[in-house]
Amino acid sequence: MIGIPWNEATIAGAFLGQKIAMNEFVAFANMGGVEMSARSTAIMTIALCGFANIGSVAWCVAP
Known part of the structure; x- marks a missing residue:
C-alpha cells in the first residue's frame, strides 16, 4: 500500500507496529x-x- 515490495512487507509492518x-x-x-x-x-x-504513536497522541491531547 505504501510501495514496499511484498517480500519485505512483513519487516516493514513490524517497524510500523513498533512505531505505533x-x-x-x-x-x-x-x-x-x-x-x-x-x-x-x-x-x-x-x-x-x-x-503518530500512543505516547505522542496522549501528549497532544493532555491539557
Whole structure:
C-alpha cells in the first residue's frame, strides 16, 4: 500500500507496529540491522518520521 515490495512487507509492518506501539526511535534503532532494498529503506524512513504513536497522541491531547 505504501510501495514496499511484498517480500519485505512483513519487516516493514513490524517497524510500523513498533512505531505505533512504542515510538519511532525504537523502530529506527531496530531498522539499522535489517537488510532491505534502498527503495524500501527510503520509504520506511519517511513512514517512521512523525508523531503518530500512543505516547505522542496522549501528549497532544493532555491539557
